[in-house]
Amino acid sequence: MLVDRELAAVASAAVDRLGRDILVVDVDAPELDLPPAPGVGYEALLAEGDSSFVYAGPDDEWDAICLNYTSGTTGDPKGVVYHHRGAFLNATSNILEWDLPKHPVYLWTLPLFHCNGWCFAWTIAARAGTNVCLRKVDATTCFDLIREHRVTHYCGAPIVHSMLIAAAAHGQGIAHRVSAMVAGAAPPAAMIEAMEHLGIDLTHVYGLTEVYGPAAVCEKPESWSALPISERAHLNARQGARYHLQEAITVLDPATMQPVPADGETMGEVMFRGNITMKGYLKNPTATGAAFAGGWFHTGDLGVLSPDGYVKLKDRSKDIIISGGENISSLEVEDVLYRHPAVVGAAVVAQPDPRWGETPCAFIELHPGAQATAEDIIAFCKERLSGFKVPRAVVFGPLPRTSTGKIQKFELRARAGSSRAIDG
Template identity: 50%
Template sequence: MSGLSFEPLTPTSFLERSATVFARRPAVLDGALTLTYAELWQRVRQVAGGLAGAGVRPGDRVAVLAANGHMLLEATFAVPAGGAVLVPMNIRLSPGELAYILDHAEVSVLLHDDGLAAAARAAAATSAARPLLVPPAAYDALRAGAEPLLVPVEDELAPLSINYTSGTTGRPKGVVYHHRGAYLQSMAMALHARLDAASGYLWTLPMFHCHGWCFPWAVTLAGGRHVCLPKVEPGEAWRLIREHRVTHLCGAPTVLTSLLAHQDAPTGSLDPRLLACVGGAPPSPALLGRALQAGIDVIHLYGLTETYGPAAICQPQPEWAGLDAGELAALTARQGVGNVIAQRVRVVDEHGEDVPADAATVGEIAMRGNDVMVGYHRDPAATGTAAPDGWFRTGDLAVAHPDGYVQVVDRAKDVIISGGENIASVEVENALVSHPAVQEAAVVARPDPHWGEVPVAYVSLASGASVTEGELVEHVRGRLAHFKAPREVVFCDLPKTSTGKIQKTVLRERAAGGGPDQASST
């Protein structure tokens, strides 16, 4: 397609525009470094030119192993600006896992932080790809000595990046994003999060995860400020929020939980008011209630790596403003409806047919559209299995409400089948965290010779709180059928991924006897 009415879409164009419209406004605040939008655009094009000078050609893969900071943010724009394909890497992976990704993606250059140099060197040494390693000093030299470069995008459906899944059920899969999808998803995030030039966005969400849900591009298109936070430390986060007048942040429910549990958390509304976009797991009504009490607005987003991050939003309705905290929390805990650029979120049965919208019939969430992946890199079989009829199956079990909002009841693999009865772990977790002493909870299945499986709860307590196992079991029984109550409660620190999701795989191994349980008599 060509002509006056068509221009290929690419998210790099957002920075090109903001460099003119918001030239002198602060774009990046990273420790002592502050960059305006004009400076950021200049650096991005120089990085693109430096990579080309190092031998990177259009279509080549460039990986980045870095914490949230200006290098990763610049590379998010610079790699596609040079026509190459970006491969953001999870900083918590082992060298062996990183080496697999380097080889699978056929990476030619690996940019990395100084703090991750050992992991980068070990991964590169054991990989067949043997990429060129570029630490910060070499990165600065590469950028400073290069002529600015911008390679025009000719095909908006060409690969922009390859994002690897966590690999909890096997080898990680490489999810291919295209320019069009990233462009449109970024606009959806900017609209739903109500970003503008006065916005300050705190990077509590790993930027390597689904490109930070496309917020690097969304904040940039709005002309907002990127406030970098290499590691989520609640005290430092609250300092940056107040010092830089942060208005937005994203993360898993556990991130918001840790912020609210800190002594510096507000007891009333901040100025400016803070909006937390939460996703990765269903936020409990108890967590949403605590956020509202602290004066923090919450938007619940839902999606996966395969959907450019949040493909669905629990769209707030004006009428909800008059509801009490309990009613509002129950509505906000739903995953919601497709975002403005997505197709309708469906809940389908085993035959691919929509289940009744009765808030009771359980099916699997299915998605398709501009914000669904091209497919899995070098794995057509897995792509076909994931989307057997052109609709991507998420693996999340859900119900459809009469108003069109969907609500996850559990991951397919997290349903506990006890004595022939299905127990949704999310339902039990919500009952547990409604107890004031409980900060977080995760419920998994433990093999049982009589019942097949029984629920076991892993619980972390709020600071200074105390409760017994028996009291928690009775608390759950007062809210759910008795057979759903946990047979055992283990008090411990919950294992989490780099994005703040609770690692239920680890807990299942513990429950089955494959790992240590750190129980206490709290």
């Protein structure tokens, strides 16, 4: 769906320059007052359908089913080619991991262009569910629709859940339990705890575009229910175990391709193997070969393996901050920042330092109407982190995000080259 006149003009120009006919489907949105779309309306397309048509499956399960582009949080988006087998297995795994019943009512806070909605477009169809769609994500609208349609499930990146938490603090809420999935970035424990208080049961999943969205889940054993909420939230922040129909997720030393010790401390690269992985990157054999080196898909995420077999993300390989020879996980610092009551968004990147090589620089987005100073943020961190992990600089303002809500750290790294908001 085109959301403004500028995008509509770009789409029309792109179709004109293509040099061949393609089917363009437009979803009518008269309230947006857009120019005519370069294609057929969605309702008109449905009217052309043949109810007696018999679908024929692919000749080969390895045939491509769709193309998704990575979100470009590192500045280098790539075309990820999915195959029929992986799409089928991921959609089925979504049902299994979520214990999804028949006829769920699903709220689309998650963009369909993001890994095909984490394959939930297919998942909800398989369970004969109802799709409740949004033109844009707005917390008040979400709560209204959840109440009106008795929504049972939704998925979203951490920013979506943060919006709902903020709205709940101003009187919004729900009277029935809702199941939600969170992925796209490691959710801070404070978020998981807040969602539980709100009446939303949060399932933490992990994956990437290259593995069809979620391909690992933090299974919650029954024994966790007896633990204090803060401890449950800490455990639920881990990435957990493989999806039922994914072969494996583990943490390997990328140099030796050997498993790291399951001690919760030794860091390695998180890797996947199985049918729920992409065919490869479109027209990019070099990147494809590197991604599957050694027979595993390399995520680029750094993690540790816990004694109980759960994987815990520590950081993206390029986001680890090395200060005076010590490794600092930006995720660990961000988890603390999210516990500050004034903070709605946080990202930590390396900032050049003449003495230590690098030090943490925190970019902070505050709740509307909230106030905090750099000194407040640093003092808060000093109470909860080792001294060398505390941000030396704090910068306030809106965080740059991709269309899927991920924070663009490559932009923040560029900004941090000259950021000197405060020295601690």
